[in-house]
Amino acid sequence: TRNGGAGMEKALSNQEDLGGDRGMTDDIFDESYCEKEGPKPARRYVWRNIILMSLLHLGALYGLWLIPAAKPVTLVWGFLCFLLSALGITAGAHRIWSHRSYKASLPLRIFLAIANSMAFQNDIYEWARDHRVHHKFSETDADPHNATRGFFFSHVGWLLVRKHPDVIEKGRKLDMADLKADKVVMFQRRFYKLSVVAMCFLFPTLVPWCFWGESLRNSFFLPAILRYVLVLNATWLVNSAAHMFGNRPYDRNINPRENRWVTFGALGEGFHNYHHTFPYDYSTSEFGWHYNFTTAFIDLMCLLGLASDRKKVSKETILARKIRTGDGSHNG
Template sequence: MEDEQENLQNVRVKREVVWQNVLLFIYLHMSALYGIFLMFLYAKYATVVFTFMLIIFSTLSVTLGCHRLWAHQAYKANYFMKLFFIVGHTLTSQGCVYDWVLDHRIHHRYHGTDIDPYNYKKGFLYAQITGKLFTPHPENERIKRKICMSDIEEESLVMWQKTLYWIIWPIVNIFLPLNFIMEYFNESFLVAIFVAGFLRITISLHYAWLIHSATILWGLDPLDKRSTDTNLIFVVNKSLWPQYHYLVPWDYQVGEYGNYGDGFCNGALRVFAALGWIYNLRTVNSNGIRRALYESTKTGKPVMQCILQEEKNVLYDEMITNMYKYSRI
């Protein structure tokens, strides 16, 4: 696979601009700007709070559901949590979960090559938004057939959403939230559609897109000695955790936005685990990583194989026990 990635990196292809996507994104962002205007001058406080609650709901569903649960199998979840994530992901208007997972697995497998639809080597704007304005790589369809999706095809809720997506989408994104706001908050249709509609979707999309571009903002490039030479260090805390995610993508503790072990998303996972809604959270501790690196160096085995041997399934009740024990010392 490494030889294939190298070949793909060296082959430059011409990709055409998809003008309907350009016009759609212009319309979406202009509508979101008008939504900001309405939010500050005309929207009721309840509408604003409800809108941002939906944004948090949809963002969690992408980061914890699509990304960690389905794309990387970082833990297991019960039916309620899967349904929760399915509904929240539909709110982001990113298409179905199946396609999101397939796209993300291509991104990981061909990370940093031309076939990666979010190639970080082309800059933040390309990874965040402009890459979506071009036709896919000519090898995209062939590559899709090579990606194993059998685990996702066994998920009945995911396949149900895939089949009925264009029936579910208008109900979840338009009819339910807008009718709720106009009925219970006595909000005008104009404010509802532009604030709880266009503005919410635009913000949710940009949060979700950061999953593929965050490594540029929060990550350090170990092969580039000038990677710290950026004004971003005054705004964000840059580290190697994003790069660690591409080595051990199934570790549930890695944050999408540059952190490890803490942050809102990891905290939410631990709360869900404490409630019994998710379980078998996969991780590997620092000593396990050290042993794996030593084993790989000594035996010549692939690093990933050695890390998998050191993997530990850490259940949240064990973490709670340890936290309680240390708090009494």
């Protein structure tokens, strides 16, 4: 790997199995990091974000109020937009670009990058960098949404204040060569703002307005604003709720947990104790399609020849790990 022998050896002894060579190991927990001693840096609010995030959520509440007045086909469209933008995060930014847990062909990567702009959660490069430090330095100062700072901070608070300096310091040392070499990722980063305006706001609004004469107000507040806020909160619940509530069948020594409610809303991303234990597994779970739309999508893409090389942890390795470090619940 690019990390050299030492990194590889460490990863293997910590995680038992890398599931093949992914060309990166910077999502593996680093036990050698220690938080700096002394007082923590002061919290610095970013008022622009606080105001915009509040307005956005008020807009979503207004969207909820408008639901009874909307045409049913607009609600179906809003749901489709939810699925599409969520896949841009789960199958795209998360399972390919943060963890390299499977390979996607150029057309699939283009599709997922467009879907990712629809989700407007920072560009793929920034998302994956924050996510790799989240795994590598989980629940420390260098974790952007450190869950030991509470539910609110790990849910949305971290987007409303300046980052802890260790996030940036450690993030700068990550190996991001694979993403820098991915033209789709770099192109999306270059045209990010434009792509967000087009895909997160204009496209979801214009389709119902042009094609079935939905009012402009319903078209904007339902498939654009409400859908955006629902995808955001479903994603954030993985960082907040799934780091606090649920069982730990694979590793009782870490905070991330198996949370069925989060899994349901996040298309399969709430098996979070499993995911932090085996971050390179393309399914983020040992149970295949069970509650896992994203895995079904990736399997379909493989069937169509658009994806390949899915990394999977063997049943024996999972069982051995459960017996060695699990909490004994064994019921996922």
